[in-house]
């Protein structure tokens with residue numbers, strides 16, 4: 001299998017963190033990672049559009065030559081393909097609580113975080129827009145409070161002792177925020193401590209560059 005990705009971009013990074021976490025647990029997936037340079041516009045060239053008509057990364061090429069184009073579908077495919085030590089384990093309640101938190105992060109936080117980064121200090125050279133950035137910051141407050149509250153029972157990671165897909169998705173967006181030299185935590189010490197703890201994990205050290 002091949003994972004078409006680009007470092008720094010949140011959606012590929014969440015899959016890369018997931019794969020690295022599974023490798024730390026002993027699963028060898030044998031996935032080759034291939035960079036599609038989005039800064040140079042390679043994701044919009046025919047070669048990548050033939051893999052994924054939406055021109056996005058990540059894209060996973062399966063062994064049968066077909067592709068998956070959505071980061072969560074890629075993760076869930078790998079969970080099913082390599083079920084031993086899968087991250088989504090436990091009871092139906094435990095598995096779907098992890099999915100719930102991951103979806104909340106992806107659907108309520110990742111978008112405003114990415115937009116905030118581009119409106120503040122865009123790596124693509126877009127002009128800063130303080131008003132737009134403030135709007136995005138406002139949108140982040142409820143999901144950030146939700147995560148701070150989740151951590152209030154002293155759990156080390158978002159779903160407890162064991163790493164989850166929610167940790168991967170949140171950290172992937174936070175790397176982008178660090179890259180643009182912003183800080184979105186505000187007065188949320190538990191989230192800040194989680195961030196430090198997560199970044200000290202071997203999987204995070206192997207994947208994160210910022």
Ligand SMILES: N[C@@H](CCC(=O)N[C@@H](CS)C(=O)NCC(=O)O)C(=O)O
Nearest residue numbers: 009010011056057058069070071072
């Ligand atoms: N829903 C998709 C979103 C993928 C996505 O938008 N990826 C971004 C990088 S984080 C991308 O490829 N952007 C380039 C573009 O849309 O032109 C997923 O979860 O994989």
